[in-house]
Amino acid sequence: xxxxxxxxxxxxxxxxxxxxxxxxxxxxxxxxxxxxxxxxxxxxxxxxxxxxxxxxxxxxxxxxxxxxxxxxxxxxxxxxxxxxxxxxxxxxxxxxxxxxxxxxxxxxxxxxxxxxxxxxxxxxxxxxxxxxxxxxxxxxxxxxxxxxxxxxxxxxxxxxxxxxxxxxxxxxxxxxxxxxxxxxxxxxxxxxxxxxxxxxxxxxxxxxxxxxxxxxxxxxxxxxxxxxxxxxxxxxxxxxxxxxxxxxxxxxxxxxxxxxxxxxxxxxxxxxxxxxxxxxxxxxxxxxxxx
Numbered sequence: 001x002x003x004x005x006x007x008x009x010x011x012x013x014x015x016x017x018x019x020x021x022x023x024x025x026x027x028x029x030x031x032x033x034x035x036x037x038x039x040x041x042x043x044x045x046x047x048x049x050x051x052x053x054x055x056x057x058x059x060x061x062x063x064x065x066x067x068x069x070x071x072x073x074x075x076x077x078x079x080x081x082x083x084x085x086x087x088x089x090x091x092x093x094x095x096x097x098x099x100x101x102x103x104x105x106x107x108x109x110x111x112x113x114x115x116x117x118x119x120x121x122x123x124x125x126x127x128x129x130x131x132x133x134x135x136x137x138x139x140x141x142x143x144x145x146x147x148x149x150x151x152x153x154x155x156x157x158x159x160x161x162x163x164x165x166x167x168x169x170x171x172x173x174x175x176x177x178x179x180x181x182x183x184x185x186x187x188x189x190x191x192x193x194x195x196x197x198x199x200x201x202x203x204x205x206x207x208x209x210x211x212x213x214x215x216x217x218x219x220x221x222x223x224x225x226x227x228x229x230x231x232x233x234x235x236x237x238x239x240x241x242x243x244x245x246x247x248x249x250x251x252x253x254x255x256x257x258x259x260x261x262x263x264x265x266x267x268x269x270x271x272x273x274x275x276x277x278x279x280x281x282x283x284x285x286x287x288x289x290x291x
Contacts, residue, residue: 131203
């Protein structure tokens with residue numbers, strides 16, 4: 001039977017003194033086990049997703065949760081999206097601000113993340129709008145705008161310390177992803193490449209596009225390379241991450257768009273990325289925390 005592990009404020013659970021009628025009607029008997037001050041788990045028979053959502057969101061007010069078939073093991077492969085997952089920004093939106101186009105481009109980005117637009121078409125449209133922007137604006141944007149998501153480096157470094165292979169895969173650009181990977185400690189980077197000529201963006205891209213299918217492909221390649229029985233972890237927030245999240249043993253939707261959240265078996269709605277470590281059962285004393 002699947003196990004649901006969650007992070008919640010114990011005070012918010014004090015009111016759960018009896019099982020509501022809608023849970024009885026679903027044929028689910030909730031028996032909550034407390035593992036630590038804020039970590040709980042319960043067995044959940046396979047059933048309607050909307051019932052589990054109600055349990056987590058309405059009844060238990062979970063800040064984060066992860067569903068596992070039978071255990072919670074440290075993964076050997078970690079694949080993550082970058083924008084709004086490992087960093088707190090959407091790079092192309094911030095870069096667009098230097099061209100005076102942030103609102104226009106951010107609107108396209110949001111619609112693409114919600115799954116309302118074809119990813120490649122939306123990407124090419126946004127990049128095309130940046131034609132003529134000085135390449136130096138990228139470094140300026142990195143220095144002035146791009147910051148790691150809370151808990152990102154601790155997550156990456158702790159997983160690495162436990163023998164996990166870490167890969168940053170993004171529908172964004174190597175101009176941003178390479179320095180972000182260096183900052184956080186990722187071992188491999190997969191992303192798109194902006195075309196530059198005479199020190200300016202041309203509005204084009206070099207090579208094939210990294211889209212949702214490529215993200216999933218990278219995960220599958222890394223798992224295959226690691227060998228039989230490899231456990232994988234993925235984190236992301238938008239529609240472009242869905243195939244990757246679904247393919248991973250642990251797919252975490254981080255402060256995600258509704259479609260990505262619904263597709264994942266892990267979610268973080270409140271709190272930072274160290275919630276992944278808590279849900280995997282890695283003691284806080286074993287986290288790698290540095291500057």
